[in-house]
Amino acid sequence: MRTSTTKRMLVFPATAILVLLSLAGSAYAHHGFVSWFDMSRSITVKGTVTSFDWTNPHSYIYFDVKDEKGATQRWSAELGAVAMLARAGWKKDTVKPGDEITLIGNPAKDAKPQMHLDKIVFANGQELASAL
Amino acid sequence: MRNFLILSAMAVAATLALSRAALAQEAAKPGAAPDLSGVWLVEKFQPRLFPSGGAPFTPWAEAKFKATDLQKNDPNLACLPMGVPRFMIAVPYPMEILQMPTRIVIIHEGPQVMRQIYMNRQHPKDSDPSYSGDATGKWEGDTLVVDTIGFNDKTWLDGGGLPHTEALHVVERIRRIDHDTLVDDITVEDPMAYTKPLKNRQVYKLKPGWEIQEYVCEENNKYSYQAK
Numbered sequence A: 001m002r003t004s005t006t007k008r009m010l011v012f013p014a015t016a017i018l019v020l021l022s023l024a025g026s027a028y029a030h031h032g033f034v035s036w037f038d039m040s041r042s043i044t045v046k047g048t049v050t051s052f053d054w055t056n057p058h059s060y061i062y063f064d065v066k067d068e069k070g071a072t073q074r075w076s077a078e079l080g081a082v083a084m085l086a087r088a089g090w091k092k093d094t095v096k097p098g099d100e101i102t103l104i105g106n107p108a109k110d111a112k113p114q115m116h117l118d119k120i121v122f123a124n125g126q127e128l129a130s131a132l
Numbered sequence B: 001m002r003n004f005l006i007l008s009a010m011a012v013a014a015t016l017a018l019s020r021a022a023l024a025q026e027a028a029k030p031g032a033a034p035d036l037s038g039v040w041l042v043e044k045f046q047p048r049l050f051p052s053g054g055a056p057f058t059p060w061a062e063a064k065f066k067a068t069d070l071q072k073n074d075p076n077l078a079c080l081p082m083g084v085p086r087f088m089i090a091v092p093y094p095m096e097i098l099q100m101p102t103r104i105v106i107i108h109e110g111p112q113v114m115r116q117i118y119m120n121r122q123h124p125k126d127s128d129p130s131y132s133g134d135a136t137g138k139w140e141g142d143t144l145v146v147d148t149i150g151f152n153d154k155t156w157l158d159g160g161g162l163p164h165t166e167a168l169h170v171v172e173r174i175r176r177i178d179h180d181t182l183v184d185d186i187t188v189e190d191p192m193a194y195t196k197p198l199k200n201r202q203v204y205k206l207k208p209g210w211e212i213q214e215y216v217c218e219e220n221n222k223y224s225y226q227a228k
Helices: A082-087 B002-028 B059-066
Strands: A041-053 A060-066 A072-078 A100-107 A114-121 A127-129 B038-042 B095-099 B103-108 B114-119 B134-140 B143-149 B169-178 B181-189 B198-206
Touching: A041 A072, A041 A114, A060 A100, A072 A100
Parallel strands: A072 A114, B114 B134
Antiparallel strands: A041 A060, A041 A100, A060 A072, A100 A114, A114 A127, B038 B095, B038 B198, B095 B103, B103 B114, B134 B143, B143 B169, B169 B181, B181 B198
8 A cells, every 4th residue: 555655764773764854943053053954854763872961052962873783873962052951851961871762853964973853752751852 | 426427317318218219200200211121032033034045135245145154154153252133133042131221231141141232322433343343222212222333244144144244233123012022123234245224023032030041152162163
Protein backbone atom coordinates (compact mmCIF):
# COMPACT_ATOMS: atom_id res chain seq x y z
CA MET A 1 0.00 0.00 0.00
CA ARG A 2 1.40 3.37 -0.93
CA THR A 3 1.65 6.01 1.70
CA SER A 4 0.47 9.43 0.72
CA THR A 5 3.50 11.17 2.12
CA THR A 6 7.02 10.51 1.08
CA LYS A 7 9.34 9.41 3.82
CA ARG A 8 12.96 8.63 3.28
CA MET A 9 14.69 6.40 5.79
CA LEU A 10 18.34 7.35 5.82
CA VAL A 11 20.86 4.82 6.98
CA PHE A 12 22.75 6.96 9.47
CA PRO A 13 24.81 5.93 12.50
CA ALA A 14 22.68 3.44 14.41
CA THR A 15 19.15 4.71 14.53
CA ALA A 16 16.56 5.57 11.96
CA ILE A 17 16.39 9.29 11.57
CA LEU A 18 13.05 10.74 10.69
CA VAL A 19 13.35 13.65 8.30
CA LEU A 20 10.40 15.97 8.50
CA LEU A 21 9.64 19.21 6.81
CA SER A 22 8.92 21.65 9.57
CA LEU A 23 9.02 25.33 10.10
CA ALA A 24 11.90 26.92 11.97
CA GLY A 25 11.75 26.02 15.61
CA SER A 26 12.74 27.73 18.79
CA ALA A 27 16.34 28.40 17.89
CA TYR A 28 17.80 31.29 19.81
CA ALA A 29 21.36 32.38 19.42
CA HIS A 30 23.51 35.43 19.73
CA HIS A 31 24.04 35.38 16.01
CA GLY A 32 22.19 34.44 12.84
CA PHE A 33 21.14 30.99 13.91
CA VAL A 34 19.99 30.09 10.44
CA SER A 35 23.57 30.05 9.20
CA TRP A 36 24.76 26.67 10.45
CA PHE A 37 21.63 24.58 10.79
CA ASP A 38 18.91 23.64 8.35
CA MET A 39 15.89 25.01 10.19
CA SER A 40 13.48 23.52 7.63
CA ARG A 41 14.35 19.96 8.66
CA SER A 42 14.02 18.01 11.89
CA ILE A 43 16.07 14.99 12.91
CA THR A 44 15.81 12.57 15.81
CA VAL A 45 19.00 11.01 17.14
CA LYS A 46 19.51 8.57 20.01
CA GLY A 47 22.77 8.64 21.94
CA THR A 48 24.69 8.38 25.17
CA VAL A 49 25.72 11.63 26.82
CA THR A 50 29.47 12.09 27.23
CA SER A 51 29.37 15.64 28.59
CA PHE A 52 27.09 18.64 29.07
CA ASP A 53 28.65 22.10 28.80
CA TRP A 54 26.40 24.43 30.83
CA THR A 55 27.75 27.73 29.56
CA ASN A 56 27.26 30.84 27.43
CA PRO A 57 26.72 31.84 24.70
CA HIS A 58 25.57 28.27 24.04
CA SER A 59 25.31 25.15 26.10
CA TYR A 60 26.31 21.92 24.38
CA ILE A 61 25.41 18.29 24.84
CA TYR A 62 28.09 15.96 23.53
CA PHE A 63 26.91 12.42 22.92
CA ASP A 64 27.98 9.17 21.28
CA VAL A 65 25.85 7.55 18.63
CA LYS A 66 26.46 3.88 17.73
CA ASP A 67 25.81 2.55 14.25
CA GLU A 68 24.57 -0.95 13.44
CA LYS A 69 28.17 -2.18 13.18
CA GLY A 70 28.90 -0.91 16.69
CA ALA A 71 31.11 1.97 15.55
CA THR A 72 30.72 5.16 17.57
CA GLN A 73 30.42 8.70 16.28
CA ARG A 74 30.67 11.74 18.51
CA TRP A 75 27.84 14.22 18.04
CA SER A 76 27.16 17.65 19.50
CA ALA A 77 23.87 19.44 20.09
CA GLU A 78 23.85 23.19 20.50
CA LEU A 79 21.42 24.72 22.97
CA GLY A 80 20.68 28.31 23.88
CA ALA A 81 21.94 30.56 26.64
CA VAL A 82 22.05 29.34 30.23
CA ALA A 83 19.47 31.74 31.65
CA MET A 84 16.86 30.87 29.02
CA LEU A 85 17.53 27.15 29.51
CA ALA A 86 17.05 27.63 33.24
CA ARG A 87 13.70 29.29 32.62
CA ALA A 88 12.70 26.29 30.51
CA GLY A 89 13.52 23.99 33.42
CA TRP A 90 17.11 22.98 32.70
CA LYS A 91 19.89 22.77 35.28
CA LYS A 92 23.60 22.14 34.88
CA ASP A 93 23.05 18.47 35.69
CA THR A 94 19.85 17.88 33.70
CA VAL A 95 21.83 15.54 31.49
CA LYS A 96 24.88 13.68 32.79
CA PRO A 97 27.55 11.48 31.24
CA GLY A 98 26.06 8.05 30.64
CA ASP A 99 22.47 9.22 30.18
CA GLU A 100 20.68 7.57 27.27
CA ILE A 101 18.62 10.25 25.59
CA THR A 102 16.85 11.04 22.34
CA LEU A 103 17.58 14.43 20.82
CA ILE A 104 15.25 16.19 18.40
CA GLY A 105 16.35 19.25 16.52
CA ASN A 106 17.68 20.74 13.32
CA PRO A 107 20.61 19.16 11.48
CA ALA A 108 23.80 20.91 10.45
CA LYS A 109 23.64 22.17 6.88
CA ASP A 110 26.94 20.53 5.96
CA ALA A 111 26.04 17.02 7.16
CA LYS A 112 28.42 17.16 10.15
CA PRO A 113 27.37 15.24 13.26
CA GLN A 114 25.97 18.40 14.81
CA MET A 115 22.50 19.62 15.50
CA HIS A 116 20.60 22.48 17.04
CA LEU A 117 18.43 21.14 19.85
CA ASP A 118 14.66 21.56 20.07
CA LYS A 119 14.03 19.03 22.82
CA ILE A 120 15.27 15.89 24.47
CA VAL A 121 13.43 12.76 25.54
CA PHE A 122 14.80 11.03 28.61
CA ALA A 123 15.00 7.23 28.90
CA ASN A 124 11.85 7.32 31.03
CA GLY A 125 9.92 9.05 28.26
CA GLN A 126 9.89 12.49 29.87
CA GLU A 127 10.41 15.34 27.43
CA LEU A 128 12.18 18.64 27.95
CA ALA A 129 12.15 21.43 25.39
CA SER A 130 15.22 23.62 25.03
CA ALA A 131 13.18 26.82 25.11
CA LEU A 132 9.98 28.10 26.65
CA MET B 1 22.02 77.26 71.49
CA ARG B 2 19.24 74.80 72.31
CA ASN B 3 16.65 76.95 70.60
CA PHE B 4 18.89 77.19 67.57
CA LEU B 5 19.19 73.40 67.36
CA ILE B 6 15.44 72.92 67.74
CA LEU B 7 14.76 75.50 65.05
CA SER B 8 17.33 73.88 62.74
CA ALA B 9 15.80 70.45 63.24
CA MET B 10 12.35 71.84 62.49
CA ALA B 11 13.67 73.53 59.36
CA VAL B 12 15.23 70.30 58.12
CA ALA B 13 12.07 68.33 58.87
CA ALA B 14 9.95 70.90 57.07
CA THR B 15 12.23 70.86 54.04
CA LEU B 16 12.12 67.06 53.84
CA ALA B 17 8.33 67.06 54.15
CA LEU B 18 8.03 69.65 51.42
CA SER B 19 10.38 67.68 49.12
CA ARG B 20 8.41 64.48 49.57
CA ALA B 21 5.17 66.33 48.99
CA ALA B 22 6.62 67.96 45.91
CA LEU B 23 7.77 64.63 44.47
CA ALA B 24 4.39 63.06 45.15
CA GLN B 25 2.66 65.99 43.50
CA GLU B 26 5.00 65.70 40.52
CA ALA B 27 4.25 62.02 40.09
CA ALA B 28 0.54 62.58 40.42
CA LYS B 29 0.42 65.43 37.91
CA PRO B 30 -1.40 64.75 34.70
CA GLY B 31 1.40 64.49 32.10
CA ALA B 32 3.87 62.85 34.48
CA ALA B 33 6.20 60.50 32.60
CA PRO B 34 4.60 57.14 31.80
CA ASP B 35 6.19 54.14 33.43
CA LEU B 36 7.99 51.88 30.95
CA SER B 37 9.97 50.07 33.60
CA GLY B 38 9.97 46.31 33.86
CA VAL B 39 11.42 43.22 32.26
CA TRP B 40 10.27 42.81 28.67
CA LEU B 41 10.66 40.01 26.13
CA VAL B 42 10.15 40.36 22.39
CA GLU B 43 6.85 38.69 21.55
CA LYS B 44 7.75 37.27 18.14
CA PHE B 45 11.41 36.79 17.45
CA GLN B 46 12.31 37.76 13.89
CA PRO B 47 15.93 38.86 13.66
CA ARG B 48 15.70 40.10 10.08
CA LEU B 49 14.21 43.42 9.05
CA PHE B 50 13.54 41.95 5.60
CA PRO B 51 13.01 38.19 6.04
CA SER B 52 12.05 37.79 2.40
CA GLY B 53 14.59 40.24 1.02
CA GLY B 54 13.79 43.51 -0.66
CA ALA B 55 15.75 46.01 1.40
CA PRO B 56 15.97 49.31 -0.54
CA PHE B 57 19.74 49.19 -0.88
CA THR B 58 21.97 51.79 -2.43
CA PRO B 59 24.50 50.21 -4.80
CA TRP B 60 27.17 50.41 -2.08
CA ALA B 61 25.01 48.63 0.49
CA GLU B 62 23.82 45.99 -1.95
CA ALA B 63 27.38 45.08 -2.86
CA LYS B 64 28.40 44.94 0.78
CA PHE B 65 25.38 42.81 1.68
CA LYS B 66 26.03 40.33 -1.13
CA ALA B 67 29.65 39.98 -0.04
CA THR B 68 28.67 39.28 3.57
CA ASP B 69 29.18 35.79 4.93
CA LEU B 70 26.73 35.18 7.78
CA GLN B 71 28.98 32.49 9.19
CA LYS B 72 32.07 34.67 9.37
CA ASN B 73 31.32 38.38 9.36
CA ASP B 74 28.67 38.75 12.06
CA PRO B 75 30.11 40.93 14.84
CA ASN B 76 28.08 38.88 17.32
CA LEU B 77 30.38 35.96 16.57
CA ALA B 78 33.01 37.90 18.53
CA CYS B 79 30.47 38.81 21.22
CA LEU B 80 30.66 42.43 20.05
CA PRO B 81 27.79 44.81 20.84
CA MET B 82 24.57 44.58 18.85
CA GLY B 83 24.22 48.30 18.17
CA VAL B 84 20.86 49.87 17.34
CA PRO B 85 18.27 48.77 16.28
CA ARG B 86 19.58 45.19 16.51
CA PHE B 87 19.68 45.57 20.32
CA MET B 88 15.90 46.03 20.22
CA ILE B 89 14.94 43.51 17.53
CA ALA B 90 17.32 40.60 17.37
CA VAL B 91 17.91 39.61 20.98
CA PRO B 92 15.38 36.97 21.99
CA TYR B 93 16.42 37.31 25.61
CA PRO B 94 14.78 39.60 28.17
CA MET B 95 15.61 43.25 28.61
CA GLU B 96 14.87 45.48 31.56
CA ILE B 97 13.98 49.15 31.31
CA LEU B 98 15.20 51.19 34.26
CA GLN B 99 13.67 54.63 34.28
CA MET B 100 15.10 57.70 35.94
CA PRO B 101 14.15 61.34 35.31
CA THR B 102 17.36 62.18 33.43
CA ARG B 103 18.25 58.82 31.97
CA ILE B 104 16.61 55.62 30.81
CA VAL B 105 18.84 52.58 30.89
CA ILE B 106 17.97 49.34 29.15
CA ILE B 107 19.90 46.31 30.33
CA HIS B 108 19.83 43.18 28.19
CA GLU B 109 20.53 39.55 28.88
CA GLY B 110 22.48 39.35 25.65
CA PRO B 111 25.83 40.10 24.05
CA GLN B 112 25.43 43.84 24.67
CA VAL B 113 24.58 44.47 28.27
CA MET B 114 23.43 48.07 28.24
CA ARG B 115 21.96 50.94 26.26
CA GLN B 116 21.55 54.44 27.70
CA ILE B 117 19.02 57.08 26.65
CA TYR B 118 19.75 60.60 27.93
CA MET B 119 16.58 62.54 28.55
CA ASN B 120 15.99 66.09 27.38
CA ARG B 121 19.45 66.96 26.20
CA GLN B 122 21.07 67.58 22.83
CA HIS B 123 23.48 65.25 21.06
CA PRO B 124 27.08 66.22 21.83
CA LYS B 125 28.93 67.75 18.88
CA ASP B 126 31.55 65.52 17.26
CA SER B 127 31.26 62.65 19.70
CA ASP B 128 33.41 59.62 19.01
CA PRO B 129 31.46 57.07 16.95
CA SER B 130 30.34 54.17 19.10
CA TYR B 131 28.51 50.85 18.83
CA SER B 132 25.39 52.21 20.52
CA GLY B 133 25.59 55.77 19.23
CA ASP B 134 24.32 58.67 21.34
CA ALA B 135 20.66 58.35 22.26
CA THR B 136 18.55 61.27 23.46
CA GLY B 137 15.00 60.90 24.67
CA LYS B 138 11.95 63.07 25.27
CA TRP B 139 8.32 62.45 26.04
CA GLU B 140 5.57 63.25 23.60
CA GLY B 141 2.47 62.50 25.61
CA ASP B 142 2.63 58.81 26.43
CA THR B 143 5.39 58.08 23.89
CA LEU B 144 9.11 58.05 24.53
CA VAL B 145 10.79 59.41 21.41
CA VAL B 146 14.41 58.27 21.16
CA ASP B 147 16.80 59.78 18.65
CA THR B 148 20.14 58.04 18.11
CA ILE B 149 23.12 59.14 16.00
CA GLY B 150 26.88 58.91 16.35
CA PHE B 151 27.27 55.28 15.38
CA ASN B 152 30.39 53.52 14.24
CA ASP B 153 29.96 51.18 11.27
CA LYS B 154 31.00 48.00 13.05
CA THR B 155 27.54 46.56 13.68
CA TRP B 156 24.76 45.10 11.59
CA LEU B 157 21.30 46.66 11.58
CA ASP B 158 19.77 43.25 12.14
CA GLY B 159 20.51 39.57 12.44
CA GLY B 160 20.45 39.18 8.68
CA GLY B 161 23.57 41.18 7.88
CA LEU B 162 22.10 44.51 6.76
CA PRO B 163 25.00 47.00 6.63
CA HIS B 164 25.03 50.64 7.65
CA THR B 165 27.42 53.57 7.73
CA GLU B 166 28.31 56.17 10.37
CA ALA B 167 25.48 58.26 8.89
CA LEU B 168 22.95 55.95 10.56
CA HIS B 169 20.10 57.74 12.31
CA VAL B 170 17.51 55.78 14.28
CA VAL B 171 14.29 57.20 15.66
CA GLU B 172 12.16 55.11 17.98
CA ARG B 173 8.71 55.75 19.38
CA ILE B 174 8.28 53.58 22.44
CA ARG B 175 4.91 53.30 24.09
CA ARG B 176 3.35 51.05 26.70
CA ILE B 177 0.00 50.32 25.06
CA ASP B 178 -1.31 48.33 28.00
CA HIS B 179 0.12 47.07 31.27
CA ASP B 180 1.72 44.02 29.69
CA THR B 181 2.60 45.29 26.22
CA LEU B 182 5.34 47.62 24.99
CA VAL B 183 5.67 48.73 21.39
CA ASP B 184 8.75 50.20 19.69
CA ASP B 185 8.12 51.76 16.29
CA ILE B 186 11.56 52.03 14.71
CA THR B 187 12.62 54.17 11.76
CA VAL B 188 16.10 53.65 10.36
CA GLU B 189 17.65 56.21 8.03
CA ASP B 190 21.02 55.91 6.35
CA PRO B 191 21.04 57.66 2.98
CA MET B 192 24.46 56.16 2.18
CA ALA B 193 23.02 52.65 2.50
CA TYR B 194 19.26 52.82 1.88
CA THR B 195 17.25 54.81 -0.61
CA LYS B 196 14.35 55.23 1.79
CA PRO B 197 13.75 54.87 5.54
CA LEU B 198 13.36 51.37 6.96
CA LYS B 199 10.44 50.89 9.32
CA ASN B 200 9.88 48.12 11.81
CA ARG B 201 7.57 47.53 14.76
CA GLN B 202 8.59 45.45 17.75
CA VAL B 203 6.15 44.26 20.37
CA TYR B 204 7.31 43.16 23.79
CA LYS B 205 5.44 41.46 26.61
CA LEU B 206 5.99 42.12 30.27
CA LYS B 207 7.67 39.29 32.18
CA PRO B 208 6.69 39.77 35.82
CA GLY B 209 9.04 38.03 38.18
CA TRP B 210 11.81 37.62 35.61
CA GLU B 211 15.22 38.93 36.60
CA ILE B 212 17.99 39.77 34.15
CA GLN B 213 20.64 37.09 34.56
CA GLU B 214 24.30 37.10 33.78
CA TYR B 215 25.26 36.28 30.19
CA VAL B 216 28.99 36.12 29.62
CA CYS B 217 29.21 35.63 25.87
CA GLU B 218 33.00 35.34 25.93
CA GLU B 219 32.99 32.36 28.28
CA ASN B 220 32.70 29.56 25.75
CA ASN B 221 32.31 31.18 22.37
CA LYS B 222 33.21 28.60 19.74
CA TYR B 223 32.63 30.82 16.74
CA SER B 224 35.25 32.88 14.95
CA TYR B 225 34.73 36.31 13.47
CA GLN B 226 36.28 38.07 10.51
CA ALA B 227 35.57 41.76 10.24
CA LYS B 228 34.81 42.97 6.73
